[in-house]
Amino acid sequence: MLAYLxxxxxxxxxxxxxxxxIVFFGLYAVGNPxxxxxxxxxxxxxxxxxMRRLGLDRPVHVQFGYFLNGLMQGDLGTSxxxxxPALELILSRLPATLELAFLGILIAVGxxxxxxxxxxxxxxxxxxxxxxAGSVVGFSTPxxxxxxxxxxxxxxxxxxxxxxxxxxxxDVLGIPVSFLTWDGLSHLILPAVNVAIFKMxxxxxxxxxxxxxxxxxxxxxxxxxxxxxxxxxxxxxILKNILIPVVTVLGLETGNVIAFAVVTETVFAWPGIGKxxxxxxxxxxxxxxxxxxxxxxxxxxxxxxxVDIGYSLLDPRVRIKGDKA
Amino acid sequence: xxxTRADTPLRRFVADYLTSxxxxxxxxxxxxxxxxxxxxxxxxxxxxxxxxxxxxxxGSLPPGELGFEGFRFWLGSDEQxxxxxxxxxxxxxxxxxxxxxxxxxxxxxGLGLGLLAAWRGGSIEAIVMRxxxxxxxxPALLVALLLLAALGKGVDKVIIALILVxxxxxxRTVRAAALVExxxxxxxxxxxxxxxxxxxxxxxxxxxxxxPVLVIATVQIANAIAIEASLSFLGxxxxxxxxxxxxxxxxxxxxxxSGRYWISFxxxxxxxxxxxxxxxxxxxxxxxxxxxxQS
Numbered sequence: 001m002l003a004y005l006x007x008x009x010x011x012x013x014x015x016x017x018x019x020x021x022i023v024f025f026g027l028y029a030v031g032n033p034x035x036x037x038x039x040x041x042x043x044x045x046x047x048x049x050x051m052r053r054l055g056l057d058r059p060v061h062v063q064f065g066y067f068l069n070g071l072m073q074g075d076l077g078t079s080x081x082x083x084x085p086a087l088e089l090i091l092s093r094l095p096a097t098l099e100l101a102f103l104g105i106l107i108a109v110g111x112x113x114x115x116x117x118x119x120x121x122x123x124x125x126x127x128x129x130x131x132x133a134g135s136v137v138g139f140s141t142p143x144x145x146x147x148x149x150x151x152x153x154x155x156x157x158x159x160x161x162x163x164x165x166x167x168x169x170x171d172v173l174g175i176p177v178s179f180l181t182w183d184g185l186s187h188l189i190l191p192a193v194n195v196a197i198f199k200m201x202x203x204x205x206x207x208x209x210x211x212x213x214x215x216x217x218x219x220x221x222x223x224x225x226x227x228x229x230x231x232x233x234x235x236x237x238i239l240k241n242i243l244i245p246v247v248t249v250l251g252l253e254t255g256n257v258i259a260f261a262v263v264t265e266t267v268f269a270w271p272g273i274g275k276x277x278x279x280x281x282x283x284x285x286x287x288x289x290x291x292x293x294x295x296x297x298x299x300x301x302x303x304x305x306x307v308d309i310g311y312s313l314l315d316p317r318v319r320i321k322g323d324k325a
Numbered sequence: 326x327x328x329t330r331a332d333t334p335l336r337r338f339v340a341d342y343l344t345s346x347x348x349x350x351x352x353x354x355x356x357x358x359x360x361x362x363x364x365x366x367x368x369x370x371x372x373x374x375x376x377x378x379x380x381x382x383x384g385s386l387p388p389g390e391l392g393f394e395g396f397r398f399w400l401g402s403d404e405q406x407x408x409x410x411x412x413x414x415x416x417x418x419x420x421x422x423x424x425x426x427x428x429x430x431x432x433x434x435g436l437g438l439g440l441l442a443a444w445r446g447g448s449i450e451a452i453v454m455r456x457x458x459x460x461x462x463x464p465a466l467l468v469a470l471l472l473l474a475a476l477g478k479g480v481d482k483v484i485i486a487l488i489l490v491x492x493x494x495x496x497r498t499v500r501a502a503a504l505v506e507x508x509x510x511x512x513x514x515x516x517x518x519x520x521x522x523x524x525x526x527x528x529x530x531x532x533x534x535x536x537p538v539l540v541i542a543t544v545q546i547a548n549a550i551a552i553e554a555s556l557s558f559l560g561x562x563x564x565x566x567x568x569x570x571x572x573x574x575x576x577x578x579x580x581x582x583s584g585r586y587w588i589s590f591x592x593x594x595x596x597x598x599x600x601x602x603x604x605x606x607x608x609x610x611x612x613x614x615x616x617x618x619q620s
Contacts, residue, residue: 015459023471136608140600142551144558145574145593152586163582259464263555267578278559281474293471297463304462 001312008308012301019297023290024067025060067290076294077287081280086291090273095175096166097272100264101257103179103188104195105250112200113246116207117234123212131204138201143260147194147267154190162187164269191268195257199250206249210242217241248307255303259296341613348609355602362418369411371396374566379407388587401587403576409587412573413595419569420596423480424549427487432542434488435495440526440534442496443503454500457493465490466552473561483562487549498541502534536614543607547600554596570596 058066070076076087119128155163167187169176178184214220215238223233262274269275273292280288343349361368371378388401388409400409442450460468469486476482506512507530515525554571556562558578563569568576570592577588 018459136604137597137601140547140551140604141597142554142571142574142593142600144555144571145589145596148574148578148581148589149593152581152590156582156584156586256464259467262467262470263559266559277470281470282560289471289474296467300462 004312005309008305012305015301016294016297020068020071020294021064023293023297024064071294076291079280079285079288081283081285081288086287087295089288090276090291090295093271093273093276095177096270097258097261097265097274099177099179099188100191100195100261100270100272101254103192104257105199105254107192107196108199108203109246109250111196112203113207113239113243115200116204117211117238117242119204120208120211121215121234123208132208135201135204138197139205141197143194143198143263144267146197147191147264150190150194151267161190163190164267166271191264191270194264194267195261198260199253199257202249202253203246206246207242210245211238214238214241252303252307255296255300258299338613342609345609348605351602351605351609354598355606358417358599358602359421361414362421365414365418369408369414371408371411373407373412373415379405387585388591400591401585403588404580409573409591412568413570413592416568416570416573416592417595417599419480419563419567420550420553420571420599423483423487423553423563423569424546427484427549427553428491428542428546430484430488431491431545432495432538434492435497436499436531436534436538438492439496439499440503440530443500443507444522444526444530450500453496457497460490460493461497465548466555469552469556470559470561473556478561478564480563480567483553483556486556487552490552491545491549494541494545495538498537499534502537503530506530506533540607540611540614543603543610547603547607550596550603551600570599 067077074087075085078084079086079089082089115131119131122128151163154161165187166178167181167183167185169178169181169184178188220233220237223237224230228237258273261270261272262277264270265272265274266278276288277292279285280292342352366372373379386402388399390401391397396408400413402408403412438453442453468490469483472486472489473482476485512525512529515529520528550570553562553569554574557569557571558575560575563572565572573592574589574596577585577590577592580588
């Protein structure tokens with residue numbers, strides 16, 4: 001087990017190192033950010049001064065050395081545009097994204113699991129077919145267009161909810177949150193629904209497949225035969241056994257939700273890290289893009305590591321096979 | 326379903342396919358969509374990128390309105406007086422072209438590397454499969470987005486980014502299927518007959534790994550279309566001179582709040598119908614080809 005852990009950890013570090021290299025040199029190729037940042041009227045001396053201030057006058061390998069050195073110390077450079085440490089900038093935007101992601105997942109599970117169970121228990125009923133048809137549409141709808149349609153219907157046509165922005169926030173433990181004020185909540189609903197619809201379709205499919213399988217198992221038949229109420233059979237015996245795959249997939253999808261927030265945040269002008277990334281790409285704000293990337297890579301490597309270790313704890317076969325390879 | 330006598334695999338497949346009316350409708354819809362895209366120049370009422378055919382006087386007309394010169398804009402027009410229906414048919418062509426080329430190339434790369442990994446094993450297999458694992462642990466949209474941030478806009482660049490995010494699915498599928506096939510008797514027989522390696526691989530193993538590859542390819546085409554549309558919407562996809570459905574939607578975004586919904590709405594509907602048709606066809610093909618479902 002220890003050998004497995006060590007190998008898995010060194011693998012994770014290796015992936016991080018490879019990504020750091022690719023990211024740095026990939027972005028180095030994009031172009032000179034100074035062209036965008038400096039007033040075109042500025043003379044050569046001013047340009048050079050800015051280059052020097054930002055460290056852009058050094059050779060690539062020296063810049064890369066600085067970058068690696070900073071990376072080890074958690075310093076990912078300073079944003080060219082905002083003039084703040086890139087990591088600090090991203091972390092300041094992170095709560096908005098997390099709030100969106102969690103509410104989205106909550107809606108997806110809260111509605112998706114019951115709907116999937118209904119469809120799984122009565123697969124031939126018309127309403128079950130409707131649910132499944134809905135999930136195919138939800139699965140296929142491009143996220144950004146769906147967001148536009150939500151804005152069109154609820155903000156422009158009905159005028160019930162605001163079209164974008166974050167609204168009022170209240171600080172809880174020093175972190176601004178939206179869901180405690182009506183204004184904040186009204187700004188949060190549409191983006192969260194937009195995040196939720198795709199995940200909900202996924203949850204419905206998983207739950208339905210699980211339910212139709214579990215409903216035929218002997219222990220369910222036995223529970224029914226014992227005269228337990230249908231509510232107890234469905235709520236305890238079936239629900240508990242379908243949640244395992246749902247939880248696994250949702251765990252893996254959390255990273256995806258944060259990544260796909262790029263689209264939703266752009267549509268709804270939600271000030272999270274995804275919007276920051278798109279803006280920074282547009283402005284060639286290299287340190288912020290690099291910091292975002294390294295943070296995402298770190299996040300994904302960690303999620304995969306935890307999932308893998310979790311599996312190896314639960315299923316010795318994975319570990320043994322892994323030890324041999 | 327009637328049992329056909331001469332049971333060729335193709336005939337069995339077609340017979341199975343026809344059992345689902347929904348899948349048949351989706352298949353027909355998809356055929357119409359592909360034809361529209363291929364013959365865009367002949368079918369579209371107007372060439373939306375020929376400046377001689379559009380006039381600014383027809384700008385922002387709602388659906389069904391008659392234009393300045395008596396041309397009827399069934400789905401409205403955009404700011405420059407472009408017929409949305411025509412722009413959509415042309416956009417569809419670009420969306421489909423990008424995704425078909427990308428998925429086609431990704432299939433070829435995946436087949437090559439997957440077969441190689443399964444056949445050779447050892448360190449080649451380890452390198453290919455570790456790369457696949459790493460690649461697939463990051464969301465495709467994000468990888469493509471950052472690649473394009475580095476490469477810049479362009480149809481060719483979008484295709485490159487899509488190939489890079491999709492080859493891994495095929496390599497993994499091909500390797501898994503090929504490992505199963507290689508152990509089977511017919512490969513053993515081919516080896517015993519001292520056939521050259523390339524003939525065993527391409528003549529015998531390859532045809533037998535194709536069914537799962539086809540299923541994944543269908544799903545991935547839908548994915549590629551959606552990713553391309555998202556990238557174009559985010560402003561890193563195709564250039565403004567070659568607008569795909571996604572870029573048309575993005576262009577309409579600015580007019581949405583002032584009530585000119587049709588510029589974004591109809592291209593989105595077209596995109597949605599395309600994706601639903603492909604997904605329905607893909608679902609059904611998977612059910613047919615999945616041995617576990619054939620009880």
